[in-house]
Amino acid sequence: MKKYAGNKVITISDIAKELSVSKSTVSRALQDHHSISDATKQAVKRLAKQYNYHPNAIASSLFKKSTKTIGVIVPIISHYFFSTVISGIEDVAYKAGYKVIICQSNESYKREVDLVKTLLSAHVDGLIVSVSRETKNAGHFQLFLDKGIPLVFFDRLPVGIKSNSVSVDDYQGAYHLVEHLIKQGFKKIAHFAGPQHVIVAKNRFLGYKAALQKHHIPFDENLVFETGFERKHGAKAAELLLSRDTLPDAVFAVCDPVAIGLMFVLKQHGIKIPGDMAVAGFNDEPIATVIEPQLTTVVQPAFDMGVSAATIFLKKVTEDADADFIEKVHHTALRIRNSSLRLTPNPS
Amino acid sequence: MKKYAGNKVITISDIAKELSVSKSTVSRALQDHHSISDATKQAVKRLAKQYNYHPNAIASSLFKKSTKTIGVIVPIISHYFFSTVISGIEDVAYKAGYKVIICQSNESYKREVDLVKTLLSAHVDGLIVSVSRETKNAGHFQLFLDKGIPLVFFDRLPVGIKSNSVSVDDYQGAYHLVEHLIKQGFKKIAHFAGPQHVIVAKNRFLGYKAALQKHHIPFDENLVFETGFERKHGAKAAELLLSRDTLPDAVFAVCDPVAIGLMFVLKQHGIKIPGDMAVAGFNDEPIATVIEPQLTTVVQPAFDMGVSAATIFLKKVTEDADADFIEKVHHTALRIRNSSLRLTPNPS
DNA sequence: CTGTTAGCGCCTTCAG
C-alpha cells in the first residue's frame, strides 16, 4: 500500500551490522549509557545521523510500558476555555517529553466512553478529562483507576468517582459576583443557569443563591432560567425573560456566551445595559472585552488549569498513582466592567 | 513505580490459556476472521468481555506499522482559527478510527523541528501542519516525504516544499473585501499587514494591492503597516497611524484581532467607525459580531478546512501517498457588516 | 566495556 520510496527505515540492527557491534551496544550508545566507550558512542551517533536514524518509539513503548503520551478528552476543542486549557496541558507535557492525544466527546456520552477505551488501548500514560454534558455516571473511567493509570478531571468533574481534579471555585466566584451586583444596588437579580446536572453550573447557581441569602434578598425561582452554555441559549432565555410583565434589574449568566446572547436581545429591544438591566457573565472570554458595554465577569485561569492538570499527572506518574488524590482548586477573580455598574443619578 | 493494583492486564495469551486454545485462534476470533467457528468466537469474546480485555494497540502497531494516529502541529492551539480547524480534523479522524496527537509550536521554529522528529518517532500515520511564524525553510518535513508518509499543510503553507495543502483563497478574499471598501466610496485605504514572510499575510496584501490597482487607486506604501496577528499588534500600529498628519478613511486589517485592536484605539481617540474611518478584518471570529459596530470581515471555513485536511490524509494513506499532491483551496466569503459601510449623507 | 538472550503483545504465514 505504501511505498517507503526505497528509502529503507533504519533500525539499530542496521547500525549494529554496519559497525560490527551488537544491537545492545548501539541501543546503549544511543542513550549515552555510562558503560560504553566514547569511541563507540561517537561512531554510533555519527552513523545514526548519517543514516537519518530515528528511534521507533512504538517498539520502545512496547517494552517500557510507557508511551509518553497523555490522553485528553474535552467536550469541544474549539471552545475558548477548553482550547486554552489544552494549550496549558500541552505546554507542560511537551517540556516533560510527553505528547498529548486530544479527543473531543462532542458532548456525547457514547463517544466519551468509546474514546476512553481507545485511549486505554493506546496505552496513554495518563488521562485528563472534562466530561461531556450527557455524562451522568463515571463507570468508564474506572478502567483507568483499576489499572493505576493517573486520571485527572478538570472543570466538569463527574459524579460518583473519586480522582484527581482541577477545578475552580465556582461557588465563590459566583458568590462574589452576585454580591458585587447587590452592592451596586441591584435588587431583582435573575440567573441564567446552565444545565444543573453539570457541576460547575450547579455550583454557580448555589453561589448565586448564597449571596442573595446573605444579603437578605429572597430567592425567587421564577428568576432562574436553565440554559445551555452558548450564545443562542442566552438569547432564547432572554426572549422568555422579556415576555414577562416585570423585568429584573440584573442578570447573572452562567458563562460569557450566554451573557452575550442576552445582551444582543436586550439591545434589540432597546433595553439599556446596565441602565435598564445589568449583565454579568463567567469566564472572561475575549468577547467580554469587546462587547459594548464591556462585560463584568469572573476570570477562570484556563491556561493555569491546564498547567495544573498536567503537573498533577506528572506527579502521579513519577510518584505512586495510588497515593491520595490531589484536588486542586483554582481561585477566580472578579473582573468588574461597565455592564454591571449602577449608573450615577446623572445619566448622560 | 506503578503498581497495577493486582489488577493484571489481560492479554490474548491469558484468554488462550483459559480456553485451551492457541493465541492465534484468540487473535483471529477477536477480529472475526472467517475461518473461526462461531462457537469459539463466542467463547473468546465472552471471556474477553468478562476479563475486561483491551487489545494493546502498541503491540499491534509494532507489527502492522500503523499507529492509527495523525500528528497535528499548529502554532497556538488556543487561537480560534486553529482550534476550530483541529475540531474539524478530530471529527473526521475519529470517525475513521484515527487518534489525533496535537502539538503546538508556539510559533517557534526550533520547537516545530523537534515536534516533527518526535512525531516521526511516534510513527504517526500522517502529519497535518500549519507552520510557525518563524519557519522559513521546510527541510524538517522532508523526512516525512522521504518515507512516503502523508503530509498535509494548511493555512500557513511553508515555502520550498511541495506537498498536499489546504488553504483559502486569501488573495481573492482580500481583493473582494478591498473592492467592497472602494465601492463604498473609500479612497484612502490603509492596510495592517501581517508578517510578510507568512504566505497568508502576503497573499492578503497582494489582494489588497490588486484591488487598488484595478480601481485605479495609486498604491501608497506609507499606508501599509507590518503587524503581527494579535490585538496588541493592531493597537500598536493604530497608535503609529494616528501620529500621522493625515488619516486614511478605511483600514483593512490582516485578521480580526488586529482589526479589533485598531478599533479600540480609534474609539479611545474619539474617531468614529465607520464615519471617520471604516475598518475591516479577516477570519470572522466570534469577536467580529460582538464588537460595535460589527466588523466586516472575510469568512474562512476553519472547520471545513480541518475536514479537508483530514480527508486528504485519509485518501493518501489508503491510496498511494506518492501520487500527485492534492491542493485544496477553499473559498472565502465576504461578510459585510456595519464597520465598513459608508454612512448616508444623513448622519444620525 | 560489550555480546547473548529473551521477551514486550500481537499478527500472519505455513502446516496440519
Add this chain to the structure above:
DNA sequence: CTGAAGGCGCTAACAG
C-alpha cells in the same frame, strides 16, 4: 477450522 513458529524494533538482565 486451529496450532506452531517467527518476528515487528527495542531494551535489559545476565554473562563475559
